[in-house]
Amino acid sequence: MTERKDAMPEKTDGPGAGCPIRGVLDRIGDQWSLLTLEALETEKKRFNELLREVGDISKQMLSKTLRHLEQDGYISRTVYPEVPPRVEYELTELGRSFLTPMKTLIQRAEQNHPEIIRSRLRHGAE
Amino acid sequence: MTERKDAMPEKTDGPGAGCPIRGVLDRIGDQWSLLTLEALETEKKRFNELLREVGDISKQMLSKTLRHLEQDGYISRTVYPEVPPRVEYELTELGRSFLTPMKTLIQRAEQNHPEIIRSRLRHGAE
Protein backbone atom coordinates (compact mmCIF):
# COMPACT_ATOMS: atom_id res chain seq x y z
CA MET A 1 0.00 0.00 0.00
CA THR A 2 1.15 3.47 -0.72
CA GLU A 3 2.06 4.73 2.69
CA ARG A 4 1.20 8.38 2.96
CA LYS A 5 3.49 9.17 5.83
CA ASP A 6 3.61 12.80 4.80
CA ALA A 7 1.06 13.87 7.30
CA MET A 8 1.47 17.53 6.43
CA PRO A 9 0.31 18.61 9.89
CA GLU A 10 0.20 22.17 8.65
CA LYS A 11 2.63 23.50 11.16
CA THR A 12 1.33 27.01 10.76
CA ASP A 13 1.13 27.51 14.46
CA GLY A 14 1.43 30.58 16.61
CA PRO A 15 3.98 32.77 14.91
CA GLY A 16 3.85 30.60 11.84
CA ALA A 17 0.42 31.94 11.14
CA GLY A 18 1.74 34.88 9.23
CA CYS A 19 5.00 33.21 8.35
CA PRO A 20 5.11 31.23 5.14
CA ILE A 21 8.61 30.12 5.99
CA ARG A 22 7.68 26.69 7.17
CA GLY A 23 5.39 26.00 4.31
CA VAL A 24 8.14 26.54 1.85
CA LEU A 25 11.13 25.32 3.77
CA ASP A 26 9.48 22.06 4.64
CA ARG A 27 9.35 21.42 0.97
CA ILE A 28 12.64 22.60 -0.43
CA GLY A 29 14.62 22.96 2.75
CA ASP A 30 15.26 19.30 3.14
CA GLN A 31 18.43 17.45 2.49
CA TRP A 32 18.02 16.87 -1.22
CA SER A 33 15.41 19.06 -2.84
CA LEU A 34 17.67 21.96 -3.64
CA LEU A 35 20.43 19.72 -4.88
CA THR A 36 18.02 17.89 -7.10
CA LEU A 37 16.59 21.08 -8.47
CA GLU A 38 20.03 22.36 -9.14
CA ALA A 39 20.96 19.19 -10.94
CA LEU A 40 18.04 19.84 -13.24
CA GLU A 41 18.88 23.46 -13.77
CA THR A 42 20.87 22.99 -16.92
CA GLU A 43 18.84 20.32 -18.61
CA LYS A 44 16.25 17.63 -18.18
CA LYS A 45 17.62 14.43 -16.77
CA ARG A 46 16.68 10.84 -16.20
CA PHE A 47 16.38 9.05 -12.92
CA ASN A 48 19.71 7.34 -12.89
CA GLU A 49 21.41 10.41 -14.22
CA LEU A 50 20.17 12.31 -11.24
CA LEU A 51 21.18 9.47 -9.03
CA ARG A 52 24.73 9.85 -10.22
CA GLU A 53 24.64 13.61 -10.40
CA VAL A 54 23.47 14.20 -6.88
CA GLY A 55 25.91 11.60 -5.78
CA ASP A 56 25.29 10.44 -2.27
CA ILE A 57 21.55 10.15 -2.54
CA SER A 58 19.85 6.79 -2.44
CA LYS A 59 17.25 5.64 -4.90
CA GLN A 60 14.64 5.87 -2.27
CA MET A 61 15.44 9.40 -1.30
CA LEU A 62 15.72 10.54 -4.86
CA SER A 63 12.43 8.93 -5.65
CA LYS A 64 10.75 10.55 -2.72
CA THR A 65 12.32 13.92 -3.40
CA LEU A 66 11.36 13.77 -7.03
CA ARG A 67 7.79 12.95 -6.23
CA HIS A 68 7.71 15.72 -3.72
CA LEU A 69 9.06 18.26 -6.13
CA GLU A 70 6.70 17.13 -8.81
CA GLN A 71 3.79 17.33 -6.44
CA ASP A 72 4.61 20.92 -5.71
CA GLY A 73 5.01 21.68 -9.36
CA TYR A 74 8.70 22.46 -9.27
CA ILE A 75 9.52 19.79 -11.79
CA SER A 76 7.71 17.83 -14.42
CA ARG A 77 7.90 14.12 -14.95
CA THR A 78 7.62 12.63 -18.39
CA VAL A 79 7.33 8.93 -18.91
CA TYR A 80 8.18 7.40 -22.24
CA PRO A 81 6.31 4.13 -22.55
CA GLU A 82 9.20 2.38 -24.16
CA VAL A 83 11.29 -0.55 -23.28
CA PRO A 84 13.50 -0.12 -21.46
CA PRO A 85 11.43 2.55 -19.77
CA ARG A 86 12.65 6.11 -19.83
CA VAL A 87 11.60 8.86 -17.48
CA GLU A 88 12.73 12.43 -17.75
CA TYR A 89 12.54 15.10 -15.14
CA GLU A 90 12.53 18.73 -16.05
CA LEU A 91 12.41 21.99 -14.21
CA THR A 92 9.12 23.84 -14.58
CA GLU A 93 8.82 27.57 -14.76
CA LEU A 94 7.82 27.62 -11.14
CA GLY A 95 10.82 25.58 -10.22
CA ARG A 96 13.13 27.77 -12.20
CA SER A 97 11.62 30.95 -10.87
CA PHE A 98 12.30 29.72 -7.42
CA LEU A 99 15.66 28.14 -7.92
CA THR A 100 17.28 31.14 -9.51
CA PRO A 101 16.84 33.63 -6.69
CA MET A 102 17.52 30.90 -4.22
CA LYS A 103 20.85 30.20 -5.77
CA THR A 104 21.63 33.88 -5.74
CA LEU A 105 20.91 33.98 -2.09
CA ILE A 106 22.99 30.94 -1.41
CA GLN A 107 25.85 32.43 -3.30
CA ARG A 108 25.60 35.61 -1.37
CA ALA A 109 25.68 33.59 1.79
CA GLU A 110 28.78 31.92 0.52
CA GLN A 111 30.50 35.25 0.30
CA ASN A 112 30.46 35.69 4.01
CA HIS A 113 31.07 32.07 4.59
CA PRO A 114 34.66 32.83 5.57
CA GLU A 115 33.23 35.00 8.26
CA ILE A 116 30.98 32.18 9.33
CA ILE A 117 33.88 29.79 9.47
CA ARG A 118 35.83 32.14 11.62
CA SER A 119 32.87 32.59 13.88
CA ARG A 120 32.44 28.87 14.06
CA LEU A 121 36.03 28.25 15.03
CA ARG A 122 36.00 30.99 17.57
CA HIS A 123 33.09 29.43 19.37
CA GLY A 124 33.62 25.82 18.49
CA ALA A 125 37.15 25.71 19.82
CA GLU A 126 36.33 26.99 23.22
CA MET B 1 29.66 17.22 29.57
CA THR B 2 29.02 19.42 26.61
CA GLU B 3 28.17 16.90 23.94
CA ARG B 4 29.65 17.93 20.63
CA LYS B 5 27.49 15.74 18.48
CA ASP B 6 27.72 18.13 15.59
CA ALA B 7 30.13 16.06 13.60
CA MET B 8 29.98 18.39 10.63
CA PRO B 9 30.94 15.63 8.20
CA GLU B 10 31.45 18.24 5.52
CA LYS B 11 29.06 16.75 3.05
CA THR B 12 30.68 18.61 0.16
CA ASP B 13 30.91 15.50 -1.91
CA GLY B 14 30.67 14.90 -5.63
CA PRO B 15 28.47 17.61 -7.04
CA GLY B 16 28.45 19.42 -3.77
CA ALA B 17 32.04 20.34 -4.38
CA GLY B 18 31.18 23.44 -6.31
CA CYS B 19 27.82 23.85 -4.70
CA PRO B 20 27.64 25.90 -1.54
CA ILE B 21 24.03 24.97 -1.15
CA ARG B 22 24.57 22.28 1.39
CA GLY B 23 26.97 24.31 3.42
CA VAL B 24 24.38 26.96 3.98
CA LEU B 25 21.24 24.91 4.02
CA ASP B 26 22.57 22.51 6.58
CA ARG B 27 22.81 25.46 8.86
CA ILE B 28 19.71 27.50 8.32
CA GLY B 29 17.61 25.01 6.44
CA ASP B 30 16.66 23.05 9.48
CA GLN B 31 13.40 23.03 11.27
CA TRP B 32 13.96 25.99 13.52
CA SER B 33 16.78 28.23 12.44
CA LEU B 34 14.81 30.43 10.10
CA LEU B 35 11.93 30.72 12.51
CA THR B 36 14.29 31.69 15.27
CA LEU B 37 16.04 34.23 13.13
CA GLU B 38 12.74 35.67 12.13
CA ALA B 39 11.63 35.92 15.71
CA LEU B 40 14.69 38.04 16.31
CA GLU B 41 14.16 40.21 13.28
CA THR B 42 12.29 42.96 15.01
CA GLU B 43 14.17 43.13 18.25
CA LYS B 44 16.50 41.34 20.61
CA LYS B 45 14.81 38.76 22.73
CA ARG B 46 15.41 36.59 25.73
CA PHE B 47 15.40 32.83 25.86
CA ASN B 48 11.92 32.29 27.17
CA GLU B 49 10.59 34.97 24.93
CA LEU B 50 11.86 33.05 21.96
CA LEU B 51 10.51 29.88 23.43
CA ARG B 52 7.06 31.40 23.44
CA GLU B 53 7.49 33.22 20.16
CA VAL B 54 8.55 30.25 18.11
CA GLY B 55 5.85 28.28 19.80
CA ASP B 56 6.21 24.61 19.26
CA ILE B 57 9.91 24.41 19.86
CA SER B 58 11.31 22.70 22.92
CA LYS B 59 13.88 24.21 25.22
CA GLN B 60 16.41 21.77 24.00
CA MET B 61 15.89 22.54 20.37
CA LEU B 62 15.85 26.24 20.94
CA SER B 63 19.02 25.98 22.91
CA LYS B 64 20.73 23.98 20.23
CA THR B 65 19.48 26.19 17.45
CA LEU B 66 20.56 29.28 19.28
CA ARG B 67 24.03 27.93 19.84
CA HIS B 68 24.22 26.94 16.24
CA LEU B 69 23.18 30.33 14.99
CA GLU B 70 25.55 32.01 17.33
CA GLN B 71 28.37 29.77 16.20
CA ASP B 72 27.81 30.81 12.65
CA GLY B 73 27.65 34.42 13.60
CA TYR B 74 24.03 34.98 12.69
CA ILE B 75 23.11 36.07 16.17
CA SER B 76 24.87 37.41 19.22
CA ARG B 77 24.38 36.24 22.76
CA THR B 78 24.68 38.63 25.63
CA VAL B 79 24.66 37.45 29.21
CA TYR B 80 23.82 39.82 32.01
CA PRO B 81 25.39 38.51 35.21
CA GLU B 82 22.43 39.40 37.29
CA VAL B 83 20.01 37.46 39.34
CA PRO B 84 17.78 36.21 38.00
CA PRO B 85 20.00 35.71 35.01
CA ARG B 86 19.16 37.43 31.80
CA VAL B 87 20.36 36.48 28.37
CA GLU B 88 19.54 38.37 25.24
CA TYR B 89 19.85 37.20 21.69
CA GLU B 90 20.21 39.62 18.88
CA LEU B 91 20.52 39.44 15.14
CA THR B 92 23.96 40.36 13.87
CA GLU B 93 24.59 42.19 10.65
CA LEU B 94 25.42 38.92 9.01
CA GLY B 95 22.24 37.41 10.26
CA ARG B 96 20.21 40.32 9.08
CA SER B 97 21.90 40.45 5.71
CA PHE B 98 20.94 36.87 5.21
CA LEU B 99 17.49 36.87 6.69
CA THR B 100 16.20 39.79 4.69
CA PRO B 101 16.69 38.39 1.20
CA MET B 102 15.71 35.01 2.44
CA LYS B 103 12.39 36.29 3.61
CA THR B 104 11.90 38.05 0.33
CA LEU B 105 12.47 34.81 -1.44
CA ILE B 106 10.13 32.94 0.84
CA GLN B 107 7.47 35.53 0.29
CA ARG B 108 7.87 35.32 -3.42
CA ALA B 109 7.49 31.59 -3.14
CA GLU B 110 4.34 32.17 -1.19
CA GLN B 111 2.90 34.08 -4.09
CA ASN B 112 2.75 31.03 -6.23
CA HIS B 113 1.83 28.88 -3.33
CA PRO B 114 -1.72 28.65 -4.63
CA GLU B 115 -0.25 27.15 -7.72
CA ILE B 116 1.71 24.75 -5.61
CA ILE B 117 -1.37 23.75 -3.70
CA ARG B 118 -3.20 23.08 -6.89
CA SER B 119 -0.34 21.05 -8.18
CA ARG B 120 -0.26 19.16 -4.94
CA LEU B 121 -3.91 18.32 -5.03
CA ARG B 122 -3.77 17.32 -8.62
CA HIS B 123 -1.11 14.76 -7.92
CA GLY B 124 -1.94 13.90 -4.38
CA ALA B 125 -5.56 13.07 -5.05
CA GLU B 126 -5.03 10.82 -7.97
Add this chain to the structure above:
DNA sequence: CGGCATCCGTAATGATACTG
Protein backbone atom coordinates in the same frame (compact mmCIF):
# COMPACT_ATOMS: atom_id res chain seq x y z
C1' DC C 1 15.64 1.35 -16.42
C1' DG C 2 12.56 3.32 -13.04
C1' DG C 3 10.90 3.00 -8.54
C1' DC C 4 8.35 1.18 -4.72
C1' DA C 5 8.31 -2.05 -0.39
C1' DT C 6 10.79 -3.97 3.57
C1' DC C 7 14.20 -4.29 7.12
C1' DC C 8 17.08 -2.07 10.14
C1' DG C 9 20.49 1.16 12.37
C1' DT C 10 21.11 5.91 13.57
C1' DA C 11 20.15 10.27 14.85
C1' DA C 12 16.87 13.93 15.66
C1' DT C 13 13.47 15.50 18.87
C1' DG C 14 10.10 16.10 22.69
C1' DA C 15 9.21 15.74 27.73
C1' DT C 16 10.89 15.94 32.05
C1' DA C 17 13.88 16.73 35.84
C1' DC C 18 17.79 19.06 37.60
C1' DT C 19 21.42 22.79 38.21
C1' DG C 20 23.28 27.55 38.73
Add this chain to the structure above:
DNA sequence: CAGTATCATTACGGATGCCG
Protein backbone atom coordinates in the same frame (compact mmCIF):
# COMPACT_ATOMS: atom_id res chain seq x y z
C1' DC D 1 15.41 32.68 34.23
C1' DA D 2 18.52 30.13 31.35
C1' DG D 3 20.05 26.30 30.24
C1' DT D 4 21.79 21.17 30.41
C1' DA D 5 21.41 15.92 31.10
C1' DT D 6 18.76 11.87 30.54
C1' DC D 7 15.24 8.94 28.60
C1' DA D 8 12.03 7.14 25.31
C1' DT D 9 9.98 7.71 20.87
C1' DT D 10 9.98 8.25 16.31
C1' DA D 11 11.23 9.59 11.99
C1' DC D 12 14.83 9.65 8.70
C1' DG D 13 18.01 7.48 5.74
C1' DG D 14 20.62 3.61 3.65
C1' DA D 15 20.82 -1.21 1.60
C1' DT D 16 18.58 -4.67 -0.61
C1' DG D 17 15.24 -7.11 -3.37
C1' DC D 18 11.23 -7.36 -6.41
C1' DC D 19 8.18 -5.83 -9.97
C1' DG D 20 6.63 -3.31 -14.24
